[in-house]
Amino acid sequence: MKRPFPAVLLVLSGLGLLHASLFTDLCLRYVRPGLRPYLIASGALLLVLGLASAALDRGRGGHDAHDAHSGHDDTGHGHDHSTAPRVAWLLFLPALSLLFHAPPALGSYTASREPAKAVAQQRHFDPLPATSPLPMTLTGFTSRVQQDRTQAIKGRSVTLTGFVTPDKRGGGWYLTRIIFSCCAADAQSVKVRVHGAPALPADTWVAVTGTWHPGGTLGTRSAPAALDARTVERVDKPVNAYTDDLPLTPSR
Secondary structure, X not given: OOOHHHHHXXXXXXXXXXXXXXXXXXXXXXXXXXHHHHHHHHHHHXXXXXXXXXXXXXXXXXXXXXXXXXXXXXXXXXOOOOOOOHHHHHHHHHHHHHHHOOOOOOOHHHHOOOOOOOOOOOOOOOOOOOOOOEEOOHHHHHHHHHHOOXXXXXXXXXXXXXXXXXXXXXXXXXXXXXXXXXXXXXXEEEEEEEEOOOOOOOOOEEEEEEEEOOOOOOOOOOOOOEEEEEEEEEOOOOOOOOOOOOOOOOOO
């Protein structure tokens, strides 16, 4: 593996990052939108470094050819140290994957294998708007169910949006959102159990309208974060898929 290897790897890595962050939205599968400019800058820098390295290697080509002809390298030992282990070719795989076959977005597979994110303690709750059904986040719904002592959520029709995660134990499903603090490495999920409606295929984005499913004592941790579904409608995956904000409509 000769000297062009580092330059080619840098160029491919730079092109992969630019493909994922500048020319497509693939990077939003793995990082928060605020990090996108940094990925673009990193991709551009890697590309420039790779091209500069290739140019320097080409400039040294005549000198290297002379050394090879005379049987000496720069150290004078008469053998070539410019090769790298064959396993180094594996470094090309991440770069090529970004260009040709990017890893899929996180979804039900990840969510079904980890516990739901703990909801932060909240002592004060503002009155709920009179809107019916009331759009809510999964975190907001869970907080109202388990912490609001006024039980304002009781009997209220709400609409929650997320993707379908089958219960790996069988018999039921969860409405789920995955949340990034920074990137996929710190992803956590928030889930609401859905009753009274058959599960759609895993990872299908849906809006579920219904009321709290009774259990335990409303306003305490014994109350389940669960919904009795009245309607389940397929929806487009929102732009802010890795937050637990109210969904934004994808641009068309």
